[in-house]
Amino acid sequence: MLFPKGNFLEDNQDLAEYLYEHYSNETEDVEVLIKLKKNQVLFHQGVFPSSVFIVKKGVLKVYTVDGNGKEYIFSLVKENNIIGYSTLLSNTPYLYSISAITNCEIVVINKDFFHSLFDSDSLFLKRMNANLIRSLIAFTHNAHIIANYSVRERTALSLINLDDFFTKLSYSDGFIDLSRMNHSNIIGTSVESLVRILHDFKVENLIEVDKSKIKVLNKQGLIKASGFI
Incomplete structure (x- = not known):
């Protein structure tokens, strides 16, 4: 797909x-x-x-x-x-x-x-x-997606799409610059659940986290985590 x-x-x-x-x-x-x-x-x-x-x-x-x-x-x-x-x-x-x-x-x-x-x-x-x-x-x-995918899968999908969104901004520095509250409200989960999954993705070397900012390191890995392949 x-x-x-x-x-x-x-x-x-x-x-x-x-x-x-x-x-x-x-x-x-x-x-x-x-x-x-x-x-x-x-x-x-x-x-x-x-x-x-x-x-x-x-x-x-x-x-x-x-x-x-x-x-x-x-x-x-x-x-x-x-x-x-x-x-x-x-x-x-x-x-x-x-x-x-x-x-x-x-x-x-x-x-x-x-x-x-x-x-x-x-x-x-x-x-x-x-x-x-x-x-x-x-x-x-x-x-x-909200109805049928797990929080981990939704988080992976959000990171892929948000990376595309923020890197196209005229002032982009290559990071997703979004508060955890706004990010969790996109996914439809709690801030605590989002933070745990982001930690897992960081350990898996899929992303880099710098305070509130996130950099995608392995987009193919996130696509795999999303359940689309």
């Missing part, structure tokens, strides 16, 4: 590139730049959208919180990605919250401009629909 890419990742960079390539003059008139500090919330679940957001710098998490206060992270969002357009298409309140994992710079574009693109640019709409389908596939695949 080919190893599935895209898990825990949110990537629609092609939309942002298309937007600025074709509508740079228009976006300059309607966009506003805001800055978020680490842990600051961009928007909360249940709020109706009034804007679309483009991440210019930093990393954010897409998550929900259950009645017991337990957080579950669906995906991470990196620079040059668009957030919130799917909710505009469906005309519903946000089903998730988004907050900053690092200090972030976000471009805010009002929804009226995006609605005008829905009506006037069929190619842009097709690109949005294609990205929505990819997001749905990733979400479905992730739900399958």
Whole structure:
């Protein structure tokens, strides 16, 4: 079986590139730049959208919180990605919250401009629909992993995907830089269980651990540990 890419990742960079390539003059008139500090919330679940957001710098998490206060992270969002357009298409309140994992710079574009693109640019709409389908596939695949794979297997999968995510950042130093709490909320386990498994992977020479940072040393070994081969 080919190893599935895209898990825990949110990537629609092609939309942002298309937007600025074709509508740079228009976006300059309607966009506003805001800055978020680490842990600051961009928007909360249940709020109706009034804007679309483009991440210019930093990393954010897409998550929900259950009645017991337990957080579950669906995906991470990196620079040059668009957030919130799917909710505009469906005309519903946000089903998730988004907050900053690092200090972030976000471009805010009002929804009226995006609605005008829905009506006037069929190619842009097709690109949005294609990205929505990819997001749905990733979400479905992730739900399958949470339901059917052990914590060790899920941890191995997360390390493979997070390594791919963080090494593609413009300021990457080759390490996964994510708190243990956020990492455990991606996997769907406790911090204590995650720490034990990371220790095992370190002993097995699959990863290197430097405080909160992790470096993948043996990706094939992690794929084997994940149960995909």
